[in-house]
Amino acid sequence: MERLFPLCRSLTGDGVRATFDILSEHVPITRTEVPSGTRVFDWTVPDEWNIRDAYVAAPDGTRVIDFRESNLHVVGYSEPVRTTLPLEQLRERLFTLPEQPDLIPYRTSYYSRTWGFCLPHRRVAELEPGDYEVVIDSTLGAGHLTYGEITLEGSGDEDVLISTYVCHPSLANDNLSGIVVATMVAKALAERRLRHTYRFVFAPGTIGPLTWLHENQDSLDRIAHGLTVSCIGDAGDHTYKRSRHRDAVVDRAVETVLRDSGKPYEVLEWEPWGGDERQFNSPGFDLSVGTLMRTPHGGFDGYHTSADDLARISPASLEESVQACLDVIDVLETNRTLLNLSPYGEPQLGKRGLYRSAGGAVSSPDDERALLWVLNQSDGSASLVDIAERSGIAYPVIRRAAERLEQAELLGPAGSPATPGLARR
Numbered sequence: 359m360e361r362l363f364p365l366c367r368s369l370t371g372d373g374v375r376a377t378f379d380i381l382s383e384h385v386p387i388t389r390t391e392v393p394s395g396t397r398v399f400d401w402t403v404p405d406e407w408n409i410r411d412a413y414v415a416a417p418d419g420t421r422v423i424d425f426r427e428s429n430l431h432v433v434g435y436s437e438p439v440r441t442t443l444p445l446e447q448l449r450e451r452l453f454t455l456p457e458q459p460d461l462i463p464y465r466t467s468y469y470s471r472t473w474g475f476c477l478p479h480r481r482v483a484e485l486e487p488g489d490y491e492v493v494i495d496s497t498l499g500a501g502h503l504t505y506g507e508i509t510l511e512g513s514g515d516e517d518v519l520i521s522t523y524v525c526h527p528s529l530a531n532d533n534l535s536g537i538v539v540a541t542m543v544a545k546a547l548a549e550r551r552l553r554h555t556y557r558f559v560f561a562p563g564t565i566g567p568l569t570w571l572h573e574n575q576d577s578l579d580r581i582a583h584g585l586t587v588s589c590i591g592d593a594g595d596h597t598y599k600r601s602r603h604r605d606a607v608v609d610r611a612v613e614t615v616l617r618d619s620g621k622p623y624e625v626l627e628w629e630p631w632g633g634d635e636r637q638f639n640s641p642g643f644d645l646s647v648g649t650l651m652r653t654p655h656g657g658f659d660g661y662h663t664s665a666d667d668l669a670r671i672s673p674a675s676l677e678e679s680v681q682a683c684l685d686v687i688d689v690l691e692t693n694r695t696l697l698n699l700s701p702y703g704e705p706q707l708g709k710r711g712l713y714r715s716a717g718g719a720v721s722s723p724d725d726e727r728a729l730l731w732v733l734n735q736s737d738g739s740a741s742l743v744d745i746a747e748r749s750g751i752a753y754p755v756i757r758r759a760a761e762r763l764e765q766a767e768l769l770g771p772a773g774s775p776a777t778p779g780l781a782r783r
């Protein structure tokens with residue numbers, strides 16, 4: 359994150375590519391370049407923006423605003439400028455936060471051409487009258503939008519989409535945290551045998567997922583579950599925003615994992631406001647994509663300002679978030695619907711060595727209760743996550759119980775024939 363933080367990411371441009379260069383040291387990320395002007399549904403891929411330097415120099419020649427100190431000083435997508443302005447005219451191009459006079463605001467102007475500088479409000483009062491040299495050494499013209507993908511092939515025919523946005527410059531929680539958490543989740547999964555295929559998408563906000571969806575229309579029907587990750591490295595509790603369907607498997611998987619964590623968390627209902635989940639959950643695509651965060655967008659102090667720096671996030675918070683994602687993926691990988699093959703009364707577990715009293719194989723009362731819950735609910739309609747939800751027992755305990763019952767041939771895949779001689783009358 360320390361290397362990624364200073365890069366001037368934006369909707370397009372070399373900051374995004376340099377970000378992917380660093381990620382590619384950890385994960386096999388591929389990139390797609392889509393030309394400016396490409397129509398994607400109701401939108402158009404914008405011109406590409408790049409910036410090398412920008413400053414405002416005082417009448418005595420000293421740089422009073424300097425892009426090299428912070429890329430937040432320049433309004434994102436500022437067109438190139440090279441001029442001299444008296445202070446009164448310069449002021450019209452300066453953006454500050456009078457309420458938080460020490461912070462640099464983060465501002466962009468993607469869809470209308472302009473230019474400007476952002477700085478701490480306190481600094482404006484210090485500017486002496488006179489003529490200021492203004493330079494924005496940027497380019498804004500036909501180029502490409504760049505998005506990155508990591509695809510980890512699974513053995514089954516369903517896909518899981520994990521997405522995060524990459525358009526924010528030097529801001530840490532929003533959303534460098536999402537970029538690194540998604541990367542580390544992909545890195546961990548790359549070493550596993552997977553049932554689902556995992557498709558990680560790293561794209562600029564809004565236009566990025568739209569472009570990706572446009573380019574991948576032929577394979578969207580494989581996507582069974584999805585998660586966007588953002589603002590996930592601060593010290594706040596985990597917050598989960600449900601998909602439009604509200605009770606999709608991914609919703610129930612995340613909520614079960616957060617419940618099992620034993621830590622405080624919050625669940626938010628779906629609303630068509632927020633991040634990239636808006637595009638995935640639009641009715642035309644109808645993908646069940648939830649959003650895992652800590653403190654949501656706009657909810658933390660210093661949101662979209664220079665206060666969202668590396669001090670705001672911590673390795674411990676990031677690691678816990680990576681683990682939460684992996685726990686959700688464990689549910690998605692192992693959730694299945696099974697059938698009790700001995701459904702007439704409880705099968706005798708003791709003689710099969712499944713009770714603690716019969717050999718100590720089972721370690722806790724929860725394990726015993728889980729065996730009974732799984733047997734009782736497995737009538738071919740309830741999946742393991744359904745059973746974890748209804749029983750209140752942690753998902754890994756339910757999953758382990760199911761594995762033991764399968765080994766004892768008391769459970770089979772939904773659709774298995776019942777035990778011979780016990781045909782329903």
Ligand code: ZN
Binds near residue numbers: 526532655662
């Ligand atoms: Zn943001």
